[in-house]
Amino acid sequence: MDDIRFKIAEAARMAGVSPSTLRLWETQDLIQPIRTPKGQRLYDRALVDRLKTISWLRSEKGLNPAAIRESLRGEPVAVEPEITSFEPEEAGDPASFPVGLKIRRLRREAGKTLEAVAQKTGVSVSQLSTFERTSQGLSFTALHEVASCLGTTVASLSGQEQGQGGESLIRDGKWPSWPATSSGVAIQVLAEGRNQMECNRFQLAPGASSEGAYQHAGEEFIHMLSGSLEIILDGDCFFELHTGDSFYFESRRPHSWRNTSSSETVLIWINTPATF
Structure with a gap:
């Protein structure tokens, strides 16, 4: 059923955000929902896919609204695969993961975005994103701050506590x-x-x-x-x-x-x- 439409709470759940976030994105001109004659917001499958893309660009790429709008130009938009708790490279024993991958896993399990951790620690979104992919690019102090923000220690991330x-x-x-x-x-x-x-x-x-x-x-x-x-x-x-x-x-x-x-x-x- 391609014509199915979702209410704001359902669409928000499918995109992994809150209904208030969808309203904010609307004011930022990132998404324009379908409106009923009474003004109720509805989202079809194409809009839900767009919401997932916005969520991914925001949480994983660290883009601001202006950059997201730029990225979304020239639709149709290719939706990135949904982020799950365990991606292919995260298979196996977590203790053997590179430290950057451990950080990403802990961040996602805590439900924190790159932006949220960046704001808490003073590390830029781009630095944090690069570190999660490569385990490089954070100073000794920055790594300590990120570990503390995620409720762990540098020693634990490094495998010292095994x-x-x-x-x-x-x-x-x-x-x-x-x-x-x-x-x-x-x-x-x-x-x-x-x-x-x-x-x-x-x-x-x-x-x-x-x-x-x-x-x-x-x-x-x-x-x-x-x-x-x-x-x-x-x-x-x-x-x-x-x-x-x-x-x-x-x-x-x-x-x-x-x-x-x-x-x-x-x-x-x-x-x-x-x-x-």
């Missing part, structure tokens, strides 16, 4: 590595499992940094193995660390860091409890 804890023996040079998401920052796990402490080995290329400050619950301890590191607490407390130095601070204080050496800096970094 296992039940207890004993963990890792031989010299055999450390599991976090996915390389930030330029010049390599992180190796020194103790695997769901432990109270996150024990990591950081290798920082010259100039590598957190690219901004972040904060979370807990305490932190750093021991310098080689090179130099500048730690900034609260935006105005500067500490210069060198080979052999140790440093403790409370994680709730906004902190940022960068390698101030002209060579690689290597350090041991411990967080407790596991909140990073």
Whole structure:
């Protein structure tokens, strides 16, 4: 039955949005529903397909209304496949997914759009979209903010919390590595499992940094193995660390860091409890 028409609540459900969103899109000239003589809004199948396309362009491409109108010009519009909770590349064990795919999965399960996460974290929609596809393009700080927004931690996304804890023996040079998401920052796990402490080995290329400050619950301890590191607490407390130095601070204080050496800096970094 090609002439079937849906009321606004039905059309909104099929498009995965609220009726109020459809009314907003109407004021933005994205969609013009069929009107009954009494003014009731109705949507045929072609309009519902258009609604799905608008929803996809908004949530997955991060386009604003003007860009969506531009994209929809020259109809008929090719509707993208409906977004589902599990796409083909998401088959298998979620623990083995690239970190960007884990972020996308968590975002969708939370019912959050790219725009919503971007507004909450200060990360641009384009950066977030690129990261979900490639696991690249977010700074250390930005990744922490996105993880926090989605109710998880960077350590959990990186697979550090796999296992039940207890004993963990890792031989010299055999450390599991976090996915390389930030330029010049390599992180190796020194103790695997769901432990109270996150024990990591950081290798920082010259100039590598957190690219901004972040904060979370807990305490932190750093021991310098080689090179130099500048730690900034609260935006105005500067500490210069060198080979052999140790440093403790409370994680709730906004902190940022960068390698101030002209060579690689290597350090041991411990967080407790596991909140990073």
